[in-house]
Amino acid sequence: MGLSGRERRILAQIEYALERDDPELAKRVAAINRIEAGGDFFPQAYGDRLRMWALAHVWVIFAVGALVILLLLVAVLTT
Incomplete structure (x- = not known):
């Protein structure tokens, strides 16, 4: 209505x-x-800076995740 x-x-x-x-x-x-x-x-008022900030954080999260997985694999393979 x-x-x-x-x-x-x-x-x-x-x-x-x-x-x-x-x-x-x-x-x-x-x-x-x-x-x-x-x-x-992302509202235009915040501009490209917010987009880059969010993208950087996503990449950091993926990189840390990949590093943790790699370290776990190395630990399992060396024991």
Whole structure:
């Protein structure tokens, strides 16, 4: 069930007040809404730095995992 015209106007007024009073929070809420709607996983406001940070952490996790597996194999093969 959709919102009535009156409810949409009230919501628009709340959104406008939020953007006016706390623009940073409004940007974050908009980013969350984009993510939930199936948009970008990384909001554009955070840019490429966040993407690179996440990618670096994924690679570190894989590298540590591979090192642990390799060390376990060496330990098993040398005993």
